[in-house]
Amino acid sequence: MAKRWLCVRFWCFLQGSQPCFVYACAEDSEGSHLRWEPSCQQPVPDSKSIMAVLPPRLDGPWISTSCEVRPGPEFLTRSYTFYPNRLFRAYQFYYGDPSCRQPAHSLVIKGKVRLRGASWITRGATEADYHLHKVGIVFHSRHALLDVTRRLNQTQASQDCVGRLPPVWAWLPGALYELLSIRTQGDCIAALGFSMHELSLVRVQRRLQAQPLATPQLVEELYLGDIHTDWAERQHYRPTGYQHPLQSALHHARPCPACGLVARADEHHPPVLPPARALPLRLGGRWVSAGCEARPAVLFLTRLFAFHGHGRSWEGYYRHFSDPACRQPTFTVFAAGRYSRGAPSARVRGATELVFEVTRAHVTPMDQVTTAMLNSSAPGSCGGPGAWSLDPA
Template identity: 85%
Template structure:
């Protein structure tokens, strides 16, 4: 990682990390490593990037997605060989995606350009929108959107292009008629398709019990700015949760067939997932190499000690999208508060985390040189930094060269879910897109990062049984849908 990126990269985002036991911990307080508890959790085969990306075909959400706001949605995008695309975005009033409010139909053209100079492993693209239409699924949803638009002058102009509540027709598509009006209404609605300006396609083989491995294709599109006001200007440097190919997706997937066959008039209503209590005890690890805005590649591993509400963790930072070239590691530890249900994000739990101890390990000569050039007393006790040698920076109240300050409090959002394979997943709040940390209650996240996977349980706990309902195959369904509604 370039030296100039280090201060921005490490503004204390310290919730998420690979953990080690604290010095002096007793054997009885430690969680034993399980054989599969590694960093990151491996699916058993390497990930292969498709370069240049091949976008042709249908791509779908595999579950209910949460965007900053919060916004709850599912997506279904189809790309055609002539570079045209059709995209559906289905919005909901609940975090289970069971209460559709409105749907967007977006048609346009996308052109791949070149490998990104900013985000390694990504491809930059240009896009042009031909048509954007909105369908309201209830009069209440229409009124909610009108109320939001009336809060700005631009939005009030946009309201005139929507129907009056008394004239609303179920299933009617209201199109934004011109490019200028489109841009104004997009800004007022907090909508942008800038996600199409950064693209990555990758493939992996997912092992199957008593069966041949399964091909999974994933489409990563650019991240959405956490500040709604910045979305029209923001150019992504990270990714959202990936879409998966409707033909080659992970199974079982209860939502996939529903999303694949939906359209703007028939939004998918996903099956309700059972509520999972927030039990943090154990170790949680990244499922793969993660990408953050501002050119960050990392893996995380957490340990939570539920009885004492203590936590510890480590970020392992890398300079490449495969997480094979380490740059530095940050170990952090502290305590967290008793959780309270979130009033803004249904299904989420608000927690406050205090960071009281930090250790840093440079893993390449560039990072070691940056730390050795820091002001005396600003990053650990006197002495030379060396590659692979961990040093404590608690006594100097952090490390100014990496943007770490102590003590530090972060206001967090947590959620635990269980996926269709029976794995426990931990979702932690998404970091602000400007590189800061949620160090005030007003900056508490309203969306989530990529989930961590439970890899070691506290002593005496039992693993849940995986769901018995498999996902129906989509190959026959999607073969016809892929060419339906060509532009």
């Protein structure tokens, strides 16, 4: 009987949060049930193979390895190049679909970045200052031009900003229109919900990717600051978590069908990613984080979900840590309940919206500091003095 391992990534939106990614792996035997691979049930890979690069070395090209999703929703791929003289050039390619196959518009961003020092807020990160020299936009369809113009008209953008874009009848494919320049006054990027504050928080790490019957391969990852979920707040928000990492165009995980396409792209030739296999929404089984996750408000965690098809019940374990490698546990949150059958999303094509109900939950402290903090909480909020004890495990 033929057997194969099936690994799936799905993303979801939690209200008021970044999109979240969860992975699952299973052995698929023809005509049989899925059996979960033991190594896939471990949320964190071998942390000994992961090394932070301090201070971060940004020089070189960094690329998206898949179609990324941001609150909005926005679908994009990124290609950033940093030069030894601290200058950088960044491409952001936006799409009208969650598979990144329908280019809408591209941004080309040029500027300068300077690393400052270790972050006092986000452990393991480096803070940086940046200055933008130029931001330009290229539209790949009239519909994309109309969409951006409509967005500007719905904001407090000045007439000058709207006037920088052509009327639909005058649109030229491949034409670059300036949204920001050091040579001219005015800044139209805020009205579009655009910000490069992601450059103010940086982390570079290296890890080894196991190769079958071969030497492990070096993978370099660039973590940049998270993006605020509210477009109106993006100009003022200072990140404390990370986005999905970019990978070095020279040292990326393999196989990577998108990597070469993104690395060779520019504002006039956006990458069109290979078609993704459409999978039915079958949540049954166990789903785990692919690694240590970083959330805003300095949260490092891993997640494990179990979905039971009978009765549509679910349970989840959120294991929190004090370090970006998820080696030092602080507390664990367990939650369980039921979820709805689901309905097609009106906002995200191809997505399904679910409603989760929590019927029980508990918290387990995993270190002395968290235990002491819970024991000192106000009466009636999290128990009284001495109500909490350290988990012996």
